[in-house]
Amino acid sequence: MSQHLQAALDYARQHEADFLAGLQEILSFGSISTSEEHLEEIEKTAQWVARRLERLGMENVAVMPTGGHPVVYAEWLGAPGKPTMLVYGHYDVQPVDPLDLWQTEPFTATLKGENLYARGASDMKGQVMACLNAIEAVTQTGKLPVNVKFLIEGEEEIGSPSLPAWIEANKQLLQADFCLNPDAGMLGKDHPTITYGLRGLASFELTVSGPDHDLHSGVFGGTVHNPAKALVELLAGMHDENNHITLPGYYDSVRPLSDDERAHLAKLPVGDNFIKQQTGVPEVWGETGYTSVERAGGRPTLEINGMISGFTGTGQKTIIPSSAMAKITCRLVPDQEPEQVYEQMKRYLDEKAPKTIRWDLKMYGGGRASISDIHKPWVTALEKAMETVWGTPPLFKREGGSVPVVGMMQSAMGMESVLTGFGLPDDNLHAPNEKTHLPTWYKGTETLIRFFFGL
Amino acid sequence: MSQHLQAALDYARQHEADFLAGLQEILSFGSISTSEEHLEEIEKTAQWVARRLERLGMENVAVMPTGGHPVVYAEWLGAPGKPTMLVYGHYDVQPVDPLDLWQTEPFTATLKGENLYARGASDMKGQVMACLNAIEAVTQTGKLPVNVKFLIEGEEEIGSPSLPAWIEANKQLLQADFCLNPDAGMLGKDHPTITYGLRGLASFELTVSGPDHDLHSGVFGGTVHNPAKALVELLAGMHDENNHITLPGYYDSVRPLSDDERAHLAKLPVGDNFIKQQTGVPEVWGETGYTSVERAGGRPTLEINGMISGFTGTGQKTIIPSSAMAKITCRLVPDQEPEQVYEQMKRYLDEKAPKTIRWDLKMYGGGRASISDIHKPWVTALEKAMETVWGTPPLFKREGGSVPVVGMMQSAMGMESVLTGFGLPDDNLHAPNEKTHLPTWYKGTETLIRFFFGL
Numbered sequence: 001m002s003q004h005l006q007a008a009l010d011y012a013r014q015h016e017a018d019f020l021a022g023l024q025e026i027l028s029f030g031s032i033s034t035s036e037e038h039l040e041e042i043e044k045t046a047q048w049v050a051r052r053l054e055r056l057g058m059e060n061v062a063v064m065p066t067g068g069h070p071v072v073y074a075e076w077l078g079a080p081g082k083p084t085m086l087v088y089g090h091y092d093v094q095p096v097d098p099l100d101l102w103q104t105e106p107f108t109a110t111l112k113g114e115n116l117y118a119r120g121a122s123d124m125k126g127q128v129m130a131c132l133n134a135i136e137a138v139t140q141t142g143k144l145p146v147n148v149k150f151l152i153e154g155e156e157e158i159g160s161p162s163l164p165a166w167i168e169a170n171k172q173l174l175q176a177d178f179c180l181n182p183d184a185g186m187l188g189k190d191h192p193t194i195t196y197g198l199r200g201l202a203s204f205e206l207t208v209s210g211p212d213h214d215l216h217s218g219v220f221g222g223t224v225h226n227p228a229k230a231l232v233e234l235l236a237g238m239h240d241e242n243n244h245i246t247l248p249g250y251y252d253s254v255r256p257l258s259d260d261e262r263a264h265l266a267k268l269p270v271g272d273n274f275i276k277q278q279t280g281v282p283e284v285w286g287e288t289g290y291t292s293v294e295r296a297g298g299r300p301t302l303e304i305n306g307m308i309s310g311f312t313g314t315g316q317k318t319i320i321p322s323s324a325m326a327k328i329t330c331r332l333v334p335d336q337e338p339e340q341v342y343e344q345m346k347r348y349l350d351e352k353a354p355k356t357i358r359w360d361l362k363m364y365g366g367g368r369a370s371i372s373d374i375h376k377p378w379v380t381a382l383e384k385a386m387e388t389v390w391g392t393p394p395l396f397k398r399e400g401g402s403v404p405v406v407g408m409m410q411s412a413m414g415m416e417s418v419l420t421g422f423g424l425p426d427d428n429l430h431a432p433n434e435k436t437h438l439p440t441w442y443k444g445t446e447t448l449i450r451f452f453f454g455l
Numbered sequence: 456m457s458q459h460l461q462a463a464l465d466y467a468r469q470h471e472a473d474f475l476a477g478l479q480e481i482l483s484f485g486s487i488s489t490s491e492e493h494l495e496e497i498e499k500t501a502q503w504v505a506r507r508l509e510r511l512g513m514e515n516v517a518v519m520p521t522g523g524h525p526v527v528y529a530e531w532l533g534a535p536g537k538p539t540m541l542v543y544g545h546y547d548v549q550p551v552d553p554l555d556l557w558q559t560e561p562f563t564a565t566l567k568g569e570n571l572y573a574r575g576a577s578d579m580k581g582q583v584m585a586c587l588n589a590i591e592a593v594t595q596t597g598k599l600p601v602n603v604k605f606l607i608e609g610e611e612e613i614g615s616p617s618l619p620a621w622i623e624a625n626k627q628l629l630q631a632d633f634c635l636n637p638d639a640g641m642l643g644k645d646h647p648t649i650t651y652g653l654r655g656l657a658s659f660e661l662t663v664s665g666p667d668h669d670l671h672s673g674v675f676g677g678t679v680h681n682p683a684k685a686l687v688e689l690l691a692g693m694h695d696e697n698n699h700i701t702l703p704g705y706y707d708s709v710r711p712l713s714d715d716e717r718a719h720l721a722k723l724p725v726g727d728n729f730i731k732q733q734t735g736v737p738e739v740w741g742e743t744g745y746t747s748v749e750r751a752g753g754r755p756t757l758e759i760n761g762m763i764s765g766f767t768g769t770g771q772k773t774i775i776p777s778s779a780m781a782k783i784t785c786r787l788v789p790d791q792e793p794e795q796v797y798e799q800m801k802r803y804l805d806e807k808a809p810k811t812i813r814w815d816l817k818m819y820g821g822g823r824a825s826i827s828d829i830h831k832p833w834v835t836a837l838e839k840a841m842e843t844v845w846g847t848p849p850l851f852k853r854e855g856g857s858v859p860v861v862g863m864m865q866s867a868m869g870m871e872s873v874l875t876g877f878g879l880p881d882d883n884l885h886a887p888n889e890k891t892h893l894p895t896w897y898k899g900t901e902t903l904i905r906f907f908f909g910l
Contacts, residue, residue, distance in 0.1 A: 034770035095772055101668070158770055185674075199673060203771045212735030213556070214886040217758045218654060218856025219640075221786045222750035223730050225740035228759035228781075229690070236691035239684070275678050280667030285680035285811040295677035303672045304683035305774050310761030311782060315489035315613055316658045316819045317550055318784050318857075319760050319885050326683075327766060329773050331676045356740040364771045401673025402773075430774050431669040 005453045007141035012133065012445050019133045019445065020116070020438065022052070026091075026125045027109040027118040033069060033092035033158045042154050045091045046070045049152050052132055057139050058150065064170075066162035069154030073173065077147045083378070083455050084147035086176035086415070088405055089128035090156035090183070093120035094430045101432035114438050121436040122427035127182040128152060130422055130441060134448035146455045149176055153405070156183070159203060159365030160404045167412045178378045178416055179409050182444075184399050185423035187270055189440050192386035192447070194379060195419035197297060197398030198406055200332035200369035202341040205362040206349075208234065209323035214310065217318045224320060225356035228309040231324040234359075237352055238302055242288035245302045245330075247344040248351070255334040257290075257298045265293045268397055270425075278425050297398030301331040331400060338366025367404025372416050378455060379418050385450035386420075389443050394420075422447075460908045462596035467588065467900050474588045474900065475571070475893065477507070481546075481580050482564040482573040488524060488547035488613045497609050500546045501525045504607050507587055512594050513605065519625075521617035524609030528628070532602045538833070538910050539602035541631035541870070543860055544583035545611035545638070548575035549885045556887035569893050576891040577882035582637040583607060585877055585896060589903035601910045604631055608860070611638070614658060614820030615859045622867045633833045633871055634864050637899075639854050640878035642725055644895050647841035647902070649834060650874035652752060652853030653861055655787035655824035657796040660817040661804075663689065664778035669765065672773045679775060680811035683764040686779040689814075692807055693757055697743035700757045700785075702799040703806070710789040712745075712753045720748045723852055725880075733880050752853030756786040786855060793821025822859025825872075833873050833910060840905035841875075844898050849875075877902075 012019075031045040032038040046063045049072045054061045058074035069092065077084065096106040096119050104110040109118035120126070138144050151174060153163055167174065184195035210227040211220070240246050257265075272284045272292050286295040295301075305328065310321030330341050342363045353359050373379075374396055386394040399419070409415040422444030428434045467474075486500040487493040501518045504527045509516045513529035524547065532539065551561040551574050559565035564573035575581070593599055606629065608618055622629065639650035665682040666675070695701050712720075727739045727747050741750040750756075760783065765776030785796050797818045808814050828834075829851055841849040854874070864870040877899030883889045 034772065035768065095766070095768065097766070097768070199676075201673075201773070203773070205771075210734075210736045213883060213888070214553075215734055216856060216884040216886070217756070217760060217784055218656075218786055218854070219880065219884065220730065220734060220751065221756040221758050221855055222741050222754055223739055223747045224734055224736045225738075226758050228762050229694070232687035232690040232759070232762075235684070235687040275675065279665070279670055279675060279679055281665045281679045281811065282813060283680075283809075283811045284678055285809075286677050292678040296675065299677055301672070301676040303676050303681050303773075303775055304687070304764065304779075305672060305772055306765030306767040306776060307683050307687075307779065308763050308767040309759065311550065311552070312761040312763040312780065313490060313550065313552070316660075316782060316784065317489065317760055317885065318656070318658070318758075320758055321761060324759075324762065325767070327771060329672055329771065331673055354738075354740075356736065356738045358737060399673070400676055401671060425674065428668060429671040429674065430772065431671070433668070 002453065004142040005450065008137040008449045009446060011141050012137040012449060016442055019129070023116065023126060023129045024109040026129060027120055028107055030107045031092050031154065032095050033155050034095050042069050042092060046072050046154055049091050053150060056132060056135050066166045068162035071166055072150065072152040074150040075148065076144060079144055079147045082146050083177040084149065085455070086149045086151060086174055086179045087131050088179050088181045089131065089152040090124055090154065091128065091152050092154045092157050094157050098432060103433055115435040116438055117433060117435040119434050121434050122423035123429045123434065124183050126436040126441055127421050127423065130444040131182060131448060133445045134452065137445070137449055138452055144452065146452050149174065159201065159367065161365055163405060164408050167408050171413055174413065176415065178376065178418060181403060181406060181417045181419045182421040183403050184419040184421045185425065186421065187268060187395055187397065187425065189424055189437060190390065190392065191269060192390045192394040193420065194382060194394045194396050195399040196374045196396055197371045198369060198403050198419065199400055200336060200338060200367045200407065201402035201404065202330045202332060202338035202366035203364035204328045204345060205325065205364065206328060207323060207325045207360045208357050210357045211320065211322045214322050215320040217320050220320055225354065226320045227357055228321055228324040230354065230357040231309065231326060234349065234352060235304060235326055238348070243286055245300065247348045249344050250300070253335045253340065254300060257294055262294060265297070266291065268293050268395055296400040298333060300333050300336060303329055305329055331402060332369050334369045334371055337368065367402055368407040370406045370410055376416060381454035382418055382420060382451050384454055385447045388450055389447045457908065459597040460905070463592040463904050464901060466596050467592040467904060471897055474584070478571065478581060478584045479564040481584060482575055483562055485562045486547050486609065487550050488610050489550050497524050497547060501527050501609055504546050508605060511587060511590050521621045523617035526621055527605065527607040529605040530603065531599055534599055534602050537601050538632040539604065540910070541604045541606060541629055541634045542586050543634050543636045544586065544607040545579055545609065546583065546607050547609045547612050548580070549578070549612050553887060558888055570890040571893055572888060572890040574889050576889050577878035578884045578889065579638050581891040581896055582876050582878065585899040586637060586903060588900045589907065592900070592904055593907060599907065601907050604629065614656065614822065616820050618860060619863050622863050626868055629868065631870065633831065633873060636858060636861060636872045636874045637876040638858050639874040639876045640880065641876065642723060642850055642852065642880065644879055644892060645845065645847065646724065647845045647849040648875065649837060649849045649851055650854040651829045651851055652826045653824055653858050653874065654752070654855050655791060655793060655822045655862065656857035656859065657785045657787060657793035657821035658819035659783045659800060660780065660819065661783060662778060662780045662815045663812050665812045666775065666777045669777050670775040672775050675775055680809065681775045682812055683776055683779040685809065685812040686764065686781060689804065689807060690759060690781055693803070698741055700755065702803045704799050708790045708795065709755060712749060717749060720752070721746065723748050723850055751855040753788060755788050755791060758784055760784055786857060787824050789824045789826055792823065822857055823862040825861045825865055827871050831871060836909035837873055837875060837906050839909055840902045843905055844902045
């Protein structure tokens with residue numbers, strides 16, 4: 001082992017308390033990107049990240065405007081002949097509702113045993129800080145053995161609407177050999193994981209309306225189509241009895257799972273029991289003909305993310321509500337196109353919606369799925385670093401989540417991403433009581449340090 | 456015409472402004488009965504009604520406690536040999552949400568043209584005040600030609616949970632020849648109406664739950680049954696393709712409409728176009744094999760009154776919600792029993808709910824439907840009064856709404872109710888911008904005065 005690597009690893013171990021303090025600091029910002037109310041917190045977080053990158057000796061640090069929330073850019077290119085790595089991250093977080101289910105304040109990072117609880121602790125301020133801490137350990141003990149660029153965006157949780165144009169406009173600036181994207185997680189604390197496939201996303205809001213005001217359910221009940229009823233009929237019909245999605249043409253461009261891949265996925269330690277443990281559901285569910293692992297990574301979905309209509313307070317209110325709304329997202333696999341799915345859903349509604357109601361479909365955004373080559377040198381370097389730290393080789397998996405930026409890097413610059421991360425399946429991503437497991441997080445920093453030296 | 460009747464009618468005409476001011480006063484109380492927050496307003500309203508009854512010369516006026524909100528009782532029994540009429544009313548009102556759809560403050564009665572806008576203007580503070588004003592006109596110009604008792608409750612909009620026990624305990628006090636219940640409406644401003652049938656009600660809350668927290672729809676999408684999805688499947692299945700309700704045994708005790716009655720109902724001026732005009736729906740809807748009028752009054756329903764699950768704010772949140780809830784009410788016809796319907800819904804859920812989710816069904820309350828004999832003398836008296844005031848005989852209809860107290864009076868005391876009222880179909884009952892049409896309301900007062908003298 002090089003002296004510098006050893007010094008960097010020692011530095012990281014000695015500064016765990018400082019690293020934790022830094023994480024707590026960035027987690028104190030309520031950088032929720034879904035609504036306008038948090039713009040100031042978004043701006044503060046971007047500035048905080050920029051100052052931190054400057055402190056690490058990064059150059060050309062800039063908080064760069066986009067059409068929406070700013071991107072933090074930084075670079076250090078002092079390692080001629082070495083590869084250049086573009087580190088991707090996002091500093092924005094999901095909303096925190098339902099707030100009453102949080103056991104601690106979402107923006108006051110709270111230590112309980114080995115876990116740190118806060119919105120963004122795992123997704124993904126924790127992962128961004130693991131990268132920054134690894135850089136700090138290396139730069140405080142010598143020179144980086146690799147060239148590095150940073151792209152830390154603020155719109156990931158809303159589907160990165162401003163990023164495609166921004167990347168397009170900054171292609172030259174972003175040139176690199178590969179992208180390190182630590183926005184994917186691990187399959188368990190003893191299972192370091194490299195993700196080679198990601199699902200895409202298409203996101204919708206469907207509103208059904210009928211009467212122009214809420215009606216007395218006694219006076220009009222039985223004579224008009226209840227919009228909540230019409231909505232549930234339309235939603236229920238979007239899957240058949242085998243839990244296949246019924247949007248016309250939905251599976252036409254779905255790339256089938258090969259027998260090889262199915263055999264490989266069968267080895268992952270995430271069977272039905274794992275899912276039951278992680279979620280508390282009484283039984284697993286899904287498309288007939290596929291295992292849970294196959295369904296989670298290799299098959300598309302259609303989910304209701306939220307639904308509202310009429311009176312939902314205490315007691316009863318005997319109305320026929322005038323409208324009903326559902327938020328829907330489809331997770332996509334290669335080679336589905338988000339815009340195609342929008343057309344398929346419109347066709348479904350055109351064909352199925354009755355004349356007794358009106359409907360409106362809004363598309364929020366989307367991104368394509370992606371699949372990467374796992375034999376590239378940077379993948380091998382990460383694989384080795386993980387094996388050293390955990391004493392076991394990483395698992396290779398297809399991830400059910402969506403990281404639209406991976407598709408953007410691919411299509412705009414032909415750049416492949418190596419996807420990893422140190423979050424765990426029970427980190428409560430996008431849910432109350434999000435947390436990160438600190439011993440795993442420290443291992444992540446060590447892994448990244450070793451990775452930099454292995455490139 | 457008797458001199459006294461003429462004097463009472465003159466008094467009513469001369470005091471229209473005072474009557475309006477009184478109505479505006481009672482409408483200023485936010486006596487919403489569905490939630491605990493409005494207890495003080497409930498109490499204030501009951502006291503206001505009691506003071507008003509005292510001012511009219513009523514005796515033994517009392518705000519009487521029940522298990523829930525108080526009942527206002529009053530009587531005047533100074534007309535020996537004359538019938539005794541029990542006037543039923545309720546001083547509570549529906550909630551006001553969605554508040555942003557109101558064009559005026561719901562508890563600041565606002566005059567616009569011939570209409571007065573406020574929550575309760577039509578349902579039913581307006582009707583209660585029409586009775587009190589009629590009594591005032593008669594007592595200020597002489598002695599009442601009829602004995603009268605008042606029962607004004609505060610829980611009608613939550614299904615009158617405390618009333619059955621209270622009536623049971625006060626049977627002696629409430630003895631009367633018939634009940635005048637002005638909580639039913641008219642079919643149009645030129646169509647005075649007497650309602651001889653009412654639907655009953657059974658009210659439920661159905662919750663479906665799955666994962667013990669909201670899940671990331673990428674990580675777990677395709678492997679667990681989305682509770683919102685499971686709920687919409689269960690709700691959608693509660694009607695078949697003919698819009699028949701599928702709860703097992705639901706129609707077993709439904710009394711069929713006779714051919715005579717169907718012929719009679721066919722004469723009511725409330726066809727499909729009327730419903731489209733009143734509601735703004737593009738097409739009417741309902742059970743195959745019945746007309747709109749038949750469906751509204753003579754057939755049972757199952758309606759979703761409200762629904763909530765997951766994220767419903769601005770933007771998207773890619774979760775699988777941990778639970779989903781729907782509020783459901785069934786409108787019942789003779790001879791359905793609310794508790795039977797509860798058992799039928801439980802059986803439906805037992806049979807249909809998949810093992811992938813958990814469900815919970817709560818029953819809020821209910822009441823039986825009722826049908827009355829339209830040849831009783833008090834019905835004839837009201838019929839004559841209406842014909843005199845409007846110049847046209849009243850229509851006889853079955854009402855789609857539910858007035859549980861009518862069933863209670865029947866079962867506890869064998870007392871029949873004469874149902875009428877001076878609200879119009881476009882009064883926005885239970886909805887934003889509730890209003891009452893003042894010229895019709897004044898005619899209502901005149902009708903009641905003539906009715907008292909005709910008994």
